[in-house]
Amino acid sequence: MKTVNLSYPLTAGIIEENAGPQIAAIGQFDGVHQGHASVITSAVRLAQQKGIPSAVMTFHPHPKDVMKKGNYEGNLTPLHEKQELLAAMGVDLLYVVEFSESFSQLSPQAFVEGMLLTLGVQTAIVGFDFRFGHKGEGHAEMLRELGNGKMNVEIIPPFEQEGEKVSSSTIRKALQTGELEEANRLLGHPYRLRGEVIDGDKRGRTIGFPTANLRIEDKFVVPAKGVYAVRSLVQGKWMSGVMNLGVKPTFQEGVTAPSFEVHLLDFDREIYGEQLTVELISYIRPERKFPSIQELVAQIQADADTARRILDSSN
Structure with a gap:
């Protein structure tokens, strides 16, 4: 073209x-x-x-x-x-x-x-x-x-x-209210985000779940805060993953601008500076604050397991 x-x-x-x-x-x-x-x-x-x-x-x-x-x-x-x-x-x-x-x-x-x-x-x-x-x-x-x-x-x-009637406004509303499956159905394809992998606070690495922190460069519609099962295009290959979109309330307060952090399953290479395309496949849960780091880690593991099951069944 x-x-x-x-x-x-x-x-x-x-x-x-x-x-x-x-x-x-x-x-x-x-x-x-x-x-x-x-x-x-x-x-x-x-x-x-x-x-x-x-x-x-x-x-x-x-x-x-x-x-x-x-x-x-x-x-x-x-x-x-x-x-x-x-x-x-x-x-x-x-x-x-x-x-x-x-x-x-x-x-x-x-x-x-x-x-x-x-x-x-x-x-x-x-x-x-x-x-x-x-x-x-x-x-x-x-x-x-x-x-x-x-x-x-x-x-x-x-x-x-x-x-x-299928319309862009209906799809925007579905994304913003966590109705990802409905948005994807109306789109006819998974909703995508794209951004550059940048340095973050590296906290995920210390708790066993390293993440790719994305700087979203285009003015995308920002979906509902929460955890998503995703597929990411990494170095020419689609990888399964779980993404947290939100303000990380367990670790910080008073933050309003959301961050986009993708944990890639079965992946451990450095990809700083690379562009990642992320397809949002399923909305797992809303973001919430946990009373302890241990409970957060247990939930992240559960989210990763859930994402793996969803993505394996959708292949």
Whole structure:
């Protein structure tokens, strides 16, 4: 998959290199959840039928982050994760449109004529609730009108599971309330975090459970505090593990910023400075304060055993 960074207005070089007949799915696609996948796979299928490239057009940074409006609390799927998921879905071309305050002023007509038609989008595929242009005044039917016979538009209906519309806001809420299995079900894949392994207080090593302390670099949605069964991509290999996300109340008070500590099962190598991708598979329990270090150690061992059973059974 080829990734192309765009800003408005498009430059002659960008147009010359990328313009041509193509089928484009357009949207923010934060989470690339099952509802988003229904839009994207429709574009991939149609492009394959017509023998032309499939494209996805998304916007970065997240519009809610730029405009400071709404309930934006971080990404479900940061850009690098989105790239990996889209590539795996068979997308040929990813357009990453720079979203800024000036871009937010763009009229729906200017967006269609100056970007979509200029790039040669033959068919645009969008979700039923797609909005675009200044103050979101553009909608899916308007997109069809502005195509003016030069661009077809397919509008994908809501994707539902068990009678419930799959949405990013529902997934965010599920993550933040500890309903990880529900969030993963709606996503269609395990929720992921990624960060650099940094020096910590090394307390885990002294009690027999060394941990990789992660500095989360992207603005992820932070799940509920607690203990999770996880899989971590370490040096190209997926490893089973248990993660504590929280403020370590047994050892410290008055801390509000959560830490992310992953204990990798059956692993004892140094990995400081490396990037870890962590898939959250199951929520084991909430974080709590223990009256003694001995009781904490016993619980960590129990959590590790629980994580091992969960992960072994899910393989």
